[in-house]
Amino acid sequence: MPSYNPTELLISLAARQMEDGTTAFIGTGIPMLAAALAKKCHAPNLVPIFEFGGTGASLNELALAVGDMRTYRDGFQASGICDIMETACRGFVEYGFLGGAQIDMYGNLNSTLIGTHHSPKVRLPGSGGANDVGSFCWRTIIIMQHDVKRFVKKVDFITTPGYLTGPGAREAAGLPEGTGPYRVVTNLGIMDFEPETKRMRLIAVNPGVTKDDVIKNTGFELLVADEVVENEPPTEEELRILREEVDRHRLYI
Amino acid sequence: MDMKEIRVLEEGVYPLIQPLDIEEFRRHNRSKPKELVDKLMDEKTAVSNFIRPGVYVGIDLYGTVRCPMSILREIVRQRITGLKVLGRGVLDLDLLSAAGVFDEADITYIGLEVYGTSKNFRRLVESGRLKRLVEWSNAAIAWRIKAAAMGIPFIPVRSMLGTDTFKYSSAKVIQCPFTGKPVCLLPALIPDVGIIHVHRADRYGNAQIDGISGFAGELARASKYVIISAEEIIDTKEIKRRPDMTIIPYYLVDAVVHAPFGSHPGEMAGMYERDEEHIKSYYKDTEDEGKVAAYLDKWIYGVKNHEEYLDLVGRKRLEDLKIKESS
Numbered sequence: 075m076p077s078y079n080p081t082e083l084l085i086s087l088a089a090r091q092m093e094d095g096t097t098a099f100i101g102t103g104i105p106m107l108a109a110a111l112a113k114k115c116h117a118p119n120l121v122p123i124f125e126f127g128g129t130g131a132s133l134n135e136l137a138l139a140v141g142d143m144r145t146y147r148d149g150f151q152a153s154g155i156c157d158i159m160e161t162a163c164r165g166f167v168e169y170g171f172l173g174g175a176q177i178d179m180y181g182n183l184n185s186t187l188i189g190t191h192h193s194p195k196v197r198l199p200g201s202g203g204a205n206d207v208g209s210f211c212w213r214t215i216i217i218m219q220h221d222v223k224r225f226v227k228k229v230d231f232i233t234t235p236g237y238l239t240g241p242g243a244r245e246a247a248g249l250p251e252g253t254g255p256y257r258v259v260t261n262l263g264i265m266d267f268e269p270e271t272k273r274m275r276l277i278a279v280n281p282g283v284t285k286d287d288v289i290k291n292t293g294f295e296l297l298v299a300d301e302v303v304e305n306e307p308p309t310e311e312e313l314r315i316l317r318e319e320v321d322r323h324r325l326y327i
Numbered sequence: 328m329d330m331k332e333i334r335v336l337e338e339g340v341y342p343l344i345q346p347l348d349i350e351e352f353r354r355h356n357r358s359k360p361k362e363l364v365d366k367l368m369d370e371k372t373a374v375s376n377f378i379r380p381g382v383y384v385g386i387d388l389y390g391t392v393r394c395p396m397s398i399l400r401e402i403v404r405q406r407i408t409g410l411k412v413l414g415r416g417v418l419d420l421d422l423l424s425a426a427g428v429f430d431e432a433d434i435t436y437i438g439l440e441v442y443g444t445s446k447n448f449r450r451l452v453e454s455g456r457l458k459r460l461v462e463w464s465n466a467a468i469a470w471r472i473k474a475a476a477m478g479i480p481f482i483p484v485r486s487m488l489g490t491d492t493f494k495y496s497s498a499k500v501i502q503c504p505f506t507g508k509p510v511c512l513l514p515a516l517i518p519d520v521g522i523i524h525v526h527r528a529d530r531y532g533n534a535q536i537d538g539i540s541g542f543a544g545e546l547a548r549a550s551k552y553v554i555i556s557a558e559e560i561i562d563t564k565e566i567k568r569r570p571d572m573t574i575i576p577y578y579l580v581d582a583v584v585h586a587p588f589g590s591h592p593g594e595m596a597g598m599y600e601r602d603e604e605h606i607k608s609y610y611k612d613t614e615d616e617g618k619v620a621a622y623l624d625k626w627i628y629g630v631k632n633h634e635e636y637l638d639l640v641g642r643k644r645l646e647d648l649k650i651k652e653s654s
Binding site for chain 2: 077078102103125126128137138140141142143145146148152154155158159163182186191193194196197198199200201202203204205206209210231232233234235238243244246247248249250
């Protein structure tokens with residue numbers, strides 16, 4: 075079995091979540107590498123969309139900034155942020171990728187602050203496009219480190235909506251129907267959201283990780299699917315493409 | 328559904344940082360000169376003419392792309408304080424945080440992307456030195472600018488609903504009079520001054536941008552005054568040869584500054600890459616307030632203007648950053 079690092083594992087797991095012939099709203103970092111890997115493996119017709127205007131880049135060169143030339147190189151359009159956000163609001167964008175400092179059992183995300191808004195202990199960057207991505211994309215994929223400090227009962231600040239307080243809450247708030255968190259991909263495994271309760275549910279563990287490891291590292295009561303599978307590690311082919319093609323200059327992995 | 332009155336369902340907790348007077352904005356736009364006026368000036372004049380304490384500033388920048396850094400360094404050099412800013416920023420607002428230039432912000436994101444959080448901004452907020460910080464999303468900020476560019480007082484959107492991002496904003500949620508569903512109303516944002524760095528402009532302010540335009544077009548239309556800095560000053564004949572390339576027309580613009588490598592240490596699409604070494608070393612310095620002060624002394628207070636700054640960076644170094652061929 076080939077050896078791989080934790081970043082490579084996350085990239086390959088995230089890449090496998092994306093179907094061919096769809097669109098993905100991506101930023102720099104792991105989501106971009108995952109989209110590039112997916113394009114070279116099973117999803118050649120995946121259309122990457124970058125927040126500030128890049129649509130359909132080949133991703134043969136990796137962007138370092140969300141607006142840099144590589145976000146539209148060999149692509150179809152270099153427009154602006156209003157165009158891209160409006161495209162997402164019209165329902166054209168399938169996948170969105172998000173991260174954060176905290177997440178709760180409904181997939182609500184915090185990337186604004188630790189503490190209170192009046193006197194924050196730690197000020198984080200803020201929403202950026204996260205709130206919009208989490209509001210508009212049909213299926214949001216969250217990529218995070220998995221521990222009890224990050225997977226918490228109550229986030230200090232809801233920057234980006236998950237299922238808010240449970241079933242029906244997104245629609246009641248006026249958010250587009252049928253949208254919301256789809257998967258949470260972590261260094262320990264993959265979670266989905268149980269359809270009835272909209273609560274986070276363990277569906278797969280990473281190689282060498284047990285269900286108990288995941289539960290112990292989650293600060294809220296995690297649902298566990300009847301059948302929890304073990305994720306396949308990155309294949310030799312995925313690793314070769316990732317190292318020799320996608321990130322051949324080793325900017326990220 | 329009773330549509331006789333529109334109900335406000337929820338309100339963000341903060342009053343507007345920038346008061347909204349759409350009629351005054353119309354009168355202001357009416358008074359702008361329609362003839363071609365030579366607006367070419369140095370950065371010192373542009374900044375002292377338009378940037379004063381209390382002014383609300385909008386900056387156009389995308390990650391490290393197309394940053395109006397030469398103008399911002401001049402603002403720091405003139406030791407202007409008490410500004411209000413549109414807080415969607417990276418290198419720009421990190422630097423302005425370090426120099427204590429602003430004390431109120433509409434914020435969506437202030438950070439250094441792949442490098443990490445903005446240490447300067449964190450110190451500013453966590454020490455309680457900011458008067459007010461009002462939350463928005465990226466789309467919300469862009470659409471607030473778009474509403475102002477449209478000359479309308481607010482725009483209904485589907486961002487921020489159900490979240491604390493909304494709660495700590497100045498937005499309102501109403502029941503939509505057409506669908507009956509909750510919809511978020513964003514107040515138009517009219518910055519006093521918009522600062523935009525472009526590839527090319529003529530001396531009257533007609534401006535061209537290569538690559539993504541971000542919200543440059545909207546910001547120029549939404550702002551009362553616009554400062555354009557340009558890598559290259561071109562003849563108006565060039566503008567007239569390709570009017571389809573004009574993203575910002577002259578009548579929106581109040582100052583044009585020639586600023587080659589104006590985005591440094593950021594980049595310009597098709598012209599030069601960002602200065603990775605400079606940014607990394609700067610980011611390391613930002614861990615320590617003393618080192619930040621030394622950085623400001625060396626790179627801003629210690630030089631007279633942008634030309635001297637470029638000399639300090641080194642002409643050879645700048646040459647190396649140039650994109651040699653399009654690949």
